Amino acid sequence: MTVRLFVPGDMAAVAVGADDVALALRVAATKAGLAVQIVRNGSRGLFGLEPLVEVQTASGRIGFAGVAATDVPALVAADLFEGSNRHPKCIGDPGDLPFFRRQTRLTFARCGLTDPQSLDDYRAYGGYLGLERALAMTSETLVETVKLSGLRGRGGAGFPTGIKWDTVRLAPAAQKYIVCNADEGDSGTFADRMIMEGDPFVLIEGMTIAAVCVGATLGYVYIRSEYPFAIAAMQRAIQTARAAGLLGTGVAGSSHAFDIQVRVGAGAYVCGEETALLESIEGKRGQVRAKPPLPAHIGLFGQPTVINNVLSLAAIPFILAEGAEAYRDFGVGRSRGTMPIQLAGDLRNGGLFETPFGVTLGALVDDIGGGTASGLPVRAVQVGGPLGAYFPNALFDTPFDYEAFGTRGGLIGHAGVVVFNETVNMAAQARFAMAFCAVESCGKCTPCRIGSTRGVEVIDRIIQGQDRAANLAVLEDLCETMKFGSLCALGGFTPYPVMSALTYFPQDFGAVVPQTETVG
Amino acid sequence: MVQFLAMSLSLKQTGCMGRLDMERHQGDEMTLPVWDNTTAQEIIESLASEPGALLPILHALQERFGWICDDAVPSIAEALNWSRAEVHGVLTFYHDFRRSPPGRHVLKLCQAEACQARGGREVTQRAQQRLGIELGETTADGTVTFDPIYCLGLCASGPAALIDGAPVARLTAEHIERLITKALT
Numbered sequence: 001m002t003v004r005l006f007v008p009g010d011m012a013a014v015a016v017g018a019d020d021v022a023l024a025l026r027v028a029a030t031k032a033g034l035a036v037q038i039v040r041n042g043s044r045g046l047f048g049l050e051p052l053v054e055v056q057t058a059s060g061r062i063g064f065a066g067v068a069a070t071d072v073p074a075l076v077a078a079d080l081f082e083g084s085n086r087h088p089k090c091i092g093d094p095g096d097l098p099f100f101r102r103q104t105r106l107t108f109a110r111c112g113l114t115d116p117q118s119l120d121d122y123r124a125y126g127g128y129l130g131l132e133r134a135l136a137m138t139s140e141t142l143v144e145t146v147k148l149s150g151l152r153g154r155g156g157a158g159f160p161t162g163i164k165w166d167t168v169r170l171a172p173a174a175q176k177y178i179v180c181n182a183d184e185g186d187s188g189t190f191a192d193r194m195i196m197e198g199d200p201f202v203l204i205e206g207m208t209i210a211a212v213c214v215g216a217t218l219g220y221v222y223i224r225s226e227y228p229f230a231i232a233a234m235q236r237a238i239q240t241a242r243a244a245g246l247l248g249t250g251v252a253g254s255s256h257a258f259d260i261q262v263r264v265g266a267g268a269y270v271c272g273e274e275t276a277l278l279e280s281i282e283g284k285r286g287q288v289r290a291k292p293p294l295p296a297h298i299g300l301f302g303q304p305t306v307i308n309n310v311l312s313l314a315a316i317p318f319i320l321a322e323g324a325e326a327y328r329d330f331g332v333g334r335s336r337g338t339m340p341i342q343l344a345g346d347l348r349n350g351g352l353f354e355t356p357f358g359v360t361l362g363a364l365v366d367d368i369g370g371g372t373a374s375g376l377p378v379r380a381v382q383v384g385g386p387l388g389a390y391f392p393n394a395l396f397d398t399p400f401d402y403e404a405f406g407t408r409g410g411l412i413g414h415a416g417v418v419v420f421n422e423t424v425n426m427a428a429q430a431r432f433a434m435a436f437c438a439v440e441s442c443g444k445c446t447p448c449r450i451g452s453t454r455g456v457e458v459i460d461r462i463i464q465g466q467d468r469a470a471n472l473a474v475l476e477d478l479c480e481t482m483k484f485g486s487l488c489a490l491g492g493f494t495p496y497p498v499m500s501a502l503t504y505f506p507q508d509f510g511a512v513v514p515q516t517e518t519v520g
Numbered sequence: 521m522v523q524f525l526a527m528s529l530s531l532k533q534t535g536c537m538g539r540l541d542m543e544r545h546q547g548d549e550m551t552l553p554v555w556d557n558t559t560a561q562e563i564i565e566s567l568a569s570e571p572g573a574l575l576p577i578l579h580a581l582q583e584r585f586g587w588i589c590d591d592a593v594p595s596i597a598e599a600l601n602w603s604r605a606e607v608h609g610v611l612t613f614y615h616d617f618r619r620s621p622p623g624r625h626v627l628k629l630c631q632a633e634a635c636q637a638r639g640g641r642e643v644t645q646r647a648q649q650r651l652g653i654e655l656g657e658t659t660a661d662g663t664v665t666f667d668p669i670y671c672l673g674l675c676a677s678g679p680a681a682l683i684d685g686a687p688v689a690r691l692t693a694e695h696i697e698r699l700i701t702k703a704l705t
Contacts, residue, residue, distance in 0.1 A: 301571060
C-alpha cells in the first residue's frame, strides 16, 4: 500500500524549505522500506502553515504545519506515515480551519488539493466540463453566458469580460489571439502565481473556451520573469494538454484549432498594462499604446485580441460548467461572483481568501486576517498594489467591491491587501510610490515620466519642512496633472497612494495635527 | 582548460571579456560560459523566425551567458531586419537584461510594499552594510551582485529574495547576514 503525501511545490512553500522537507520524507520512507507518493501540490493559500505536509488517510487528509526537514525524524517516529495525528504539529484536516471554511472557492476550488500537473486529477475535480459545455454551444450563446455571469476584468480595470469577448468575436479577421496577462506585478498580489502553479489546467481551459468563443487559434500567456515556478508549471501543463489533444488542431475532438505559448517578461512593471504587454510580446519596448484603437479591434500584431487577466480566464471554466447564474448569484451590486483576495504584509493569517464581493475591509484585516503578525496596531492598509490608496482604520467599513472603493478614493485593483503596522512612516510610503513610478515609467507620456521624478523631489522638500505650504500645493497640482494627463494607470494612479497618505496621515509629512483630529 | 583559454583570447579581441568571467572559470560553483559570439549567433538564428522574437532571443542569451554583450546588438538587428537602435532600445528598456557580467552570486531582494510592511527595509539595510555596496551594484571582488526586485509574489511570507534564482522568505536582518556571509566565504 503506497502512502500518499502532499508537500506543496508552490514557490512560497519552497521559499521556506518545502523541497528539503520533501527530500527528507523520501529518504525517511526509503529507510523504512515504505512506498510513498509525494504529490507536490499547490499551496492551499494560508502561508503561515507552510511548509504544510499532508498525509492521505482512510478518513481524509491530515496536515502538519510549519514542518522543517529537521522535524521529519520525529514526525516519522510519531507514525506520520501511518496517518497518526500524534505529533504536536498535526492540525487535523487543514480544510476544517476557519480560514478555509469561510471561503467560497470557485476559481481556487482545486488549488492545494490536487496534483497540479495531473490531468486526471483535474478532470476528477470537474475540470474540462466547462469546455465540453462550451463546445456544444453556439458562439452567441457562449458569449451571452459570460455576459450574464457579470464577470468583470480581474486585473483591476473591471471591464465586463463578455463585452470584450463579443467585440473580438464580431471583428472580422483571419487571425485572432487570446492573450493572458500573467504579469502580476502589484506588490501584495499572488493569486495569478498560485493558480498557475497550483492549478494550471484551469487557465488553459479558460483560454481555450475564450478561443472557441471568438475564433482565435493562438494564445500567449505572458508571465513575469519573477515567477520562475509559474513559468515552468505552465509550460509543462501546456505540453500535457497538447499531448492529450486538448490543445492543437482539433481541440478536444472538435473542429477548433488552438495552441498556447508562454512568453516571459523581463522585469518591467508597466508591461502589466495591456497595451504595453502586447508591445512586449511583439518584441518591443514595453511602451503603452494610446487607446483607441482597443486591443479588441487592433491588438497583438495588429489583429483582434482578447487580453484578459489570469483570474478572469480562470473563472471561466466554473461559469461554463455550473452556469452563469451560479456565478452571478454571488456578490453585490455590479460586482458579481467571487474575488480571490490576497491578504499580505503584517498579518497573522496572510494568504489567499476567495470570497463573494461585499466583505468589508475591516473584516478582512481584523477578523479573517487575524490582525497583525507583529502584534502591533494596524496603521494603514494599501489595497490594489503600488497604485492603490492607503486606507486608515476609519475607512474599514468599506465593502470590497469595485464601486465602493472607487467612491472612497481608492481601487481594488488586483485585490491585494497589504497591512502596515504603527511603525510605518507614511511620508516614506508616499515617496516610494513616486520613486517606483519613476523607475517603472515607460517614458511615453510626460506627466508620468517627469512628474514622478519631480514628485520624489517635492515630497523630500515637504518632509524637510522647506516652504511647506507652497510645496504641498505643488504636490497636489502635480498629482492632478498625473491623474488626468497620463496615458495609463501607472502615471494616472500613482497619485492614489501619495494623496491618500497625505490626506489621512498628514502628521507624517510634518503637519502639526491636534490629537483629537488625528485620523487613523 | 585549453578550450577556455582559446575562447578567452578570442573574446579579448572582440572586447567582450568580462573581469568576472576570469574568476568564474577558476573552478567555483556558478559556472556560466564566457561570452562567445559564435554560440550567440547560433542562439539568435535559432529563434529569429519566431513572431516577436527579440525578448525570447535576449532571454536565451542571458540564460546562456548570464549577460548580454553589446556585440550581440548588430547580429540581432541583422537577423530581425531591425535597426541597431531599436534592438538597443529594447535591451536597455527591461530591468532584467544585463550588459555586463554579474557577480558569482546574485542576490535579488524584494523592495516592494508588502515586504516593506514585514521589515524589508531593515533587511535591505543590513544586506547593504554587510556587502558594503548599494542596490544595483556588484562587490569589488565580483562575488555578489545585489539587485532590487519588485515583488516575487511571496507577499504573505516576506521579506523575500531570490538567491542565485532560488526563493527564500521570512527573512530577518540576521538571516540575510548569515546568507551573505556564506556567499562571501
